[in-house]
Amino acid sequence: MALLANASGRNNLIAFFAVLLGLALVLAYVFTGGEETLTPPPAQPELTADNQEEVSQVAPEFDLVRISRGGTGVIAGRMAAGADVALFANGVKIAEVVANEDGEWVIILDEPLEAGSVELNLRATDKATQESTEAENVVVVSVPERETDRFVERRQNGVVAVLSPKDGEGASQVLQKPGVAAFAEVGESLSVDTIDYGAGSGAVVTGRSLPRVDVRLYLDGQFVNSIRADDSGRWSIALEGITVAPGNHIIRVDQTVGDGQVQLRVEQPFNTGEPIDxxxxxxxxxxxxxxxxxxxxxxxxxxxxxxxxxxxxxxxxxxxxxxxxxxxxxxxxxxx
Structure with a gap:
């Protein structure tokens, strides 16, 4: 009998709490007008000037340019995945391709570039927004003169391709050189590729060396600056604060190893003309x-x-x- 009484008491207590819970639910329903109360989803972050950069479109870039003496070749680069990339030669569209999921694209030139100087430019279009952007750099290619069945120029005159800022400001980079040794080149590892200069100061010298070695630059025998070449052996040194007067000059570059011992040295004479108005x-x-x-x-x-x-x-x-x-x-x- 005692066990039955205890069980009955527990059942009554459970029933009492169940009634209270039901009453609470009824009151909540009445006071909310019969509407469900749902937890609002977390607010989505607004697109502000600070984070808008993260979704901005990337400009197309040249990575590789390989042109044969006949004007055909391969050009590759990067752009946002899925974007349409168009290649222009002297302002005329000559090819178009879609960047893959990694943002890489390759164009094979079946139709040869015309002989002489050709300026290559890129324009990319985002398929979602239909917004277009152009590359910040252009590639200037010098293709040997040729006739229908033979080259007019000697075989030593190969193709030269130079990557340059479109606005003319900054350093250029040689992407392709002729098969013969350059004038400023001694050995296989050290060369002066470009000397960009304008009126007055602001000249930039670029070249190649062994990867990750220290390179020293001298102008007319005076030390200018030193820099460490990157992993591919490319380097660029600006002649900041130095006025390059009109006339003949000599750029000297030393490739050093260990404790600063000079391993290779090249000298490149160049001439600057009077500034043009x-x-x-x-x-x-x-x-x-x-x-x-x-x-x-x-x-x-x-x-x-x-x-x-x-x-x-x-x-x-x-x-x-x-x-x-x-x-x-x-x-x-x-x-x-």
């Missing part, structure tokens, strides 16, 4: 010692490849675009 871009220009058509076009028109405009305007006195002489006065086509 950009206000004369519509009119004429007087050729001074050290001037080249490429330099004049780059300073006045923003791109060295546009030297062909000056060449065409003055064909009666320029027989070879590589040979212009101090004292010549060239007519200049207007900027367009």
């Amino acid at each position: 950009q206000s004369l871009a519509e009119g004429g220009v007087f050729v001074r010692p050290g001037n080249t058509l490429w330099q004049i076009a780059r300073q006045l028109y923003g791109s060295g490849v546009r030297y062909t405009l000056i060449f065409g305007e003055n064909s009666e006195q320029i027989t070879d675009p590589d040979l212009i002489y101090p004292g010549q006065v060239f007519k200049l086509p207007p900027k367009s």
Whole structure:
């Protein structure tokens, strides 16, 4: 009997709490107007100026350029995954490809590039937003002259491809050199590839060496700066605060090992002409010692490849675009 009484008491207690729970649910339903109360989902972060950069589109980039003497070749680079990448040669679209899931793309040039100087540019379009961006750098390719069945130029004159900032500011990078040794090259591991200079200071020298070695740069025998080459052996040194006066100069580069012992050394003579007044871009220009058509076009028109405009305007006195002489006065086509 005692066990039955205890069991009955427990059952009554459980029933009592069940009634209280049911009453609480009824009251909650009444006071909320019969609507369910749901926990709101966490707020989504707003797109602000701070985090908008994370989803901004990436500009297309050149990674590899390999062009044969016949003008065909392979060009590869990077862009956001799934984007359409178009390749332009002197402003004309010649190929288009879609970047893969890793953002890599490859273009095979079946139709050869025209002989002479060709400026390659990239434009990419995001399929979702239809927004387009252009590469910050262009590649200028020099393809040997050729006829239908033979090359006009000697075999030693191979293809040169140089990556340069589109705005003309900053260092250039040689992507492809002819098969023969460069003028400034001694040995296999050290070379001066480009010397970019404008009016006054701001010159930049780039080249190649053994990977991860210290490179020292001298201008006319005076030490300028040193830097460590990257994992691929490329290096770039700016002549900050140094004015490169018009005239003949010599760049010297030392490749050092261990405790600073010089392993290899190269010297590259170069000549800087008088600064060109950009206000004369519509009119004429007087050729001074050290001037080249490429330099004049780059300073006045923003791109060295546009030297062909000056060449065409003055064909009666320029027989070879590589040979212009101090004292010549060239007519200049207007900027367009």
